[in-house]
Amino acid sequence: MAIERFSKDHEWIRVEGGVGTIGITSHAQSQLGDVVFVEVPDVGRKVTQGEAVAVVESVKAASDVFVPVSGEVVESNGDIVGQPALVNEDAEGKAWFFKVKLANPGELDALMDRAAYDTFVKETS
Amino acid sequence: MSAETDAGPLQRTPLYELHISLGAKMVPFAGYEMPVQYPLGVLKEHLHTREQAGLFDVSHMGQAFLIGPDHATTAAALEALVPADVLNLGRGRQRYSQLLTDDGGIIDDLMVTRSISAADDGRLFLVVNASRKEVDYAHIAGRLPKSVRLEPAPERALIALQGPAAVAVMAKLSDVATSLGFMAASSGCVGGFDCHISRSGYTGEDGFEISVAADKAVDLAKLLLAQDGVQPIGLGARDSLRLEAGLCLYGHDIDETTSPVEAGLEWSIQKRRRSEGGFPGAKRIQDELTKGAKRRRVGIKPDGRAPAREGTEVLALLGDAIGKVTSGGFGPSVNGPVAMGYVAADYAGAGTPVNLMVRGKALSASIASLPFAPHRYARKS
Numbered sequence: 001m002a003i004e005r006f007s008k009d010h011e012w013i014r015v016e017g018g019v020g021t022i023g024i025t026s027h028a029q030s031q032l033g034d035v036v037f038v039e040v041p042d043v044g045r046k047v048t049q050g051e052a053v054a055v056v057e058s059v060k061a062a063s064d065v066f067v068p069v070s071g072e073v074v075e076s077n078g079d080i081v082g083q084p085a086l087v088n089e090d091a092e093g094k095a096w097f098f099k100v101k102l103a104n105p106g107e108l109d110a111l112m113d114r115a116a117y118d119t120f121v122k123e124t125s
Numbered sequence: 126m127s128a129e130t131d132a133g134p135l136q137r138t139p140l141y142e143l144h145i146s147l148g149a150k151m152v153p154f155a156g157y158e159m160p161v162q163y164p165l166g167v168l169k170e171h172l173h174t175r176e177q178a179g180l181f182d183v184s185h186m187g188q189a190f191l192i193g194p195d196h197a198t199t200a201a202a203l204e205a206l207v208p209a210d211v212l213n214l215g216r217g218r219q220r221y222s223q224l225l226t227d228d229g230g231i232i233d234d235l236m237v238t239r240s241i242s243a244a245d246d247g248r249l250f251l252v253v254n255a256s257r258k259e260v261d262y263a264h265i266a267g268r269l270p271k272s273v274r275l276e277p278a279p280e281r282a283l284i285a286l287q288g289p290a291a292v293a294v295m296a297k298l299s300d301v302a303t304s305l306g307f308m309a310a311s312s313g314c315v316g317g318f319d320c321h322i323s324r325s326g327y328t329g330e331d332g333f334e335i336s337v338a339a340d341k342a343v344d345l346a347k348l349l350l351a352q353d354g355v356q357p358i359g360l361g362a363r364d365s366l367r368l369e370a371g372l373c374l375y376g377h378d379i380d381e382t383t384s385p386v387e388a389g390l391e392w393s394i395q396k397r398r399r400s401e402g403g404f405p406g407a408k409r410i411q412d413e414l415t416k417g418a419k420r421r422r423v424g425i426k427p428d429g430r431a432p433a434r435e436g437t438e439v440l441a442l443l444g445d446a447i448g449k450v451t452s453g454g455f456g457p458s459v460n461g462p463v464a465m466g467y468v469a470a471d472y473a474g475a476g477t478p479v480n481l482m483v484r485g486k487a488l489s490a491s492i493a494s495l496p497f498a499p500h501r502y503a504r505k506s
Contacts, residue, residue: 033361034168036455037430037462039484055484057432059167059455060361 229406306505329370371495
């Protein structure tokens with residue numbers, strides 16, 4: 001069973017077999033508006049929880065994507081680089097950004113589950 | 126023409142409630158609560174304006190009358206502040222110009238219109254940027270001869286209808302609008318409302334700017350929005366449209382540190398003024414007109430897909446810093462990133478390869494001629 005968590009920076013992570021798939025939430029893409037450019041990290045890069053490792057740009061502005069857990073990037077999604085609009089269409093599905101092999105699964109405890117994230121969005125918007 | 130967010134309570138235009146009812150996302154802009162986008166979204170709003178027609182609330186901009194005893198007197202009073210030839214501006218004609226500091230920096234850019242009616246001779250209609258209204262009005266009022274006065278018109282709203290379908294909409298609703306060529310203006314009716322109409326805008330498309338009494342603005346806007354092909358367009362698309370059209374945004378592409386020649390606006394300084402001078406900063410500007418300015422505003426086209434935003438450093442291929450991006454983003458009609466900025470004159474030629482420092486990486490780009498999207502004005506000779 002995959003564990004799904006959310007960050008206060010509006011990233012989602014789905015962890016299965018020690019590897020977390022990471023993207024931005026549907027709420028985040030709706031706030032950004034039309035996504036026109038995406039940059040994802042190189043495979044093999046060592047990343048630290050909270051580090052800005054990817055970029056998503058809409059017509060309006062550029063935003064960093066922060067990695068919610070530490071580890072090593074094992075895959076990144078070329079589809080969204082070629083087709084940034086996928087992020088608007090399916091932010092929490094096909095438009096994942098990259099996958100990280102977790103160095104410290106305990107870091108997940110600091111993140112929110114979906115119910116807590118939904119409350120967080122309601123309270124902050 | 127401008128941005129900047131000031132502190133203090135936000136003002137609302139007469140169309141505020143209409144924006145809300147249309148589902149607009151409101152943001153602070155130049156001291157006003159303005160629609161940045163509607164449910165259509167920035168990208169589609171932009172493309173819609175280039176394909177059909179967009180309605181923009183530009184009521185936040187400053188509208189004012191400069192009133193003197195006759196055209197020559199009023200024109201001379203304004204010519205002391207701007208480098209355009211106002212004296213020879215025909216009745217019902219409009220010109221773009223700049224209020225200048227004593228050393229030729231740009232206090233604001235503005236539109237100047239001479240009334241079409243002979244009975245109104247001595248009246249000029251000015252439209253200035255929202256963010257510069259107070260500065261401009263104090264500057265102008267403090268430098269007028271006794272016989273000329275400035276009368277701001279805050280009781281007027283301003284609605285822009287832009288795009289290739291605008292002319293058909295206006296043909297249906299207005300008696301005079303379609304007889305106007307680009308940069309011409311007239312009083313006239315739109316859907317029965319008394320308006321002042323000019324054929325101009327800030328998108329690079331054919332279109333109109335319609336000044337109307339604030340208490341008629343909602344009804345007029347609703348009437349225009351009910352026409353085929355007209356959608357409300359927010360500030361987001363307004364910015365990408367004007368960027369693709371190569372038009373300056375005050376406070377970003379021009380300010381008190383940039384001269385009209387550096388900004389590539391010398392086309393707005395007519396021959397008589399170039400030789401006679403007599404405007405603030407004339408010596409510097411005449412000098413730049415003959416010898417060239419040290420830096421120039423240029424278009425910059427990134428080679429890749431990454432947008433280069435305002436503030437991005439521009440480097441020569443050998444690594445020297447040669448300038449900065451002043452406006453940059455994604456151009457929906459270009460379908461790629463576009464930018465403009467200032468570079469040292471030696472690098473200002475179209476096609477010159479440069480690098481842009483984006484997030485610590487040098488991205489290749491080249492200097493491009495402006496506009497990125499061809500102007501489609503309704504020029505009549």
